[in-house]
Amino acid sequence: MTDNSSTEEMIRLLREISGKLDRILIQGSADNESDDGILDVLDVMTLLTLPDHLRTTATALFELGSATADELAERTNKERAVESNYLNQLVRMGHVAKNRKGRKVYFSIGEGLGK
Amino acid sequence: MALTIAIHSYKGGSGKTSFAINLASAYASVGKSVCLLDVDLKAPSSFNYLLPEAKHWVNDIFEGRYGVMDVVKDVSKEMGTKGAFYVGYSNPDIVAVRGISSKDRKWQSKALKLLMTAKRDLSNAGIDIVILDTGAGVDFTSVNAIAVADYVISVGRPGASRQRLMEQVIGGVYMPLDKDCYIIENMCHNDNPTDLSGKKFDLPVLASIPCMCDVAVRCDNEVLVLTEPDHAFSKKIYDIMESLDKITS
Structure with missing residues (x-):
């Protein structure tokens, strides 16, 4: 594997992790909104x-x-x-x-x- | 305390708004002090165009911007009624209508409190009868109005499928909110009657109004109980008013 291809692979993995973190953050905030609505x-x-x-x-x-x-x-x-x-x-x-x-x-x- | 009547229907197109405006006008014509409020913020009623304009909207009450007495307009002079006839319109502008659709539950809870306050303010101002023209079906705007009302009149067209829907609303909304409810069968044909009496909820059918083609057309341009009190439709409305007087006295 060349230096260029390993850098591209690292960038791809970082983007994938970033996307997963975004989804976790959105999910977390939606859960909080739901809890507030039901309880309060x-x-x-x-x-x-x-x-x-x-x-x-x-x-x-x-x-x-x-x-x-x-x-x-x-x-x-x-x-x-x-x-x-x-x-x-x-x-x-x-x-x-x-x-x-x-x-x-x-x-x-x-x-x-x-x- | 002002007598508050919510005019509701489980489905649109039942003639609910024509009934509400004519009932309010009938009360005002015999000298009662009346307030008619369009609380269907998601589908403002056509009586916005039928009665004289007002400076503010019913929406302003729900937003806490103005009190109800700042919003309603006395149209008794223009309409020629013996009693005071206040009307409050909801804003037909599409931006306002879209805005209502996106309100959250917290806003709706506050809206219910503000509507309760409006009811008290109208009583304190000497209003005898408050008529709330609600939205059709079950959503926040209609159920908030039903919760505030002393009586609910459900206007429905006859038919077996509609009867099933009506039973759902009676059992799932009117009864849990402990409301006195009456049914008006509108646009009736002899061969297709709805009869809820003797069935599960045994609610009284206050009147059956026959289907009259000219009523649908004329109610867009005039208030029949005022322009033609001897019309069959107008007579039915006056009969219903008398029945309500007996029930509530």
């Missing part, structure tokens, strides 16, 4: 996939904008402790944000954490 955004299509009890809670929260567990329970005609449990489930799923203002805890539909 509550849109109406995701709302439709929630179990009945969580969907009722989330829909009421969309209507109220921001609310305490008491205010939400008043809207859904359920016990405060029950709504508090459902809200915290939605917080753990990443769909609902929880903020303390003074002595009260307010819940609101999350803005999406990853973007």
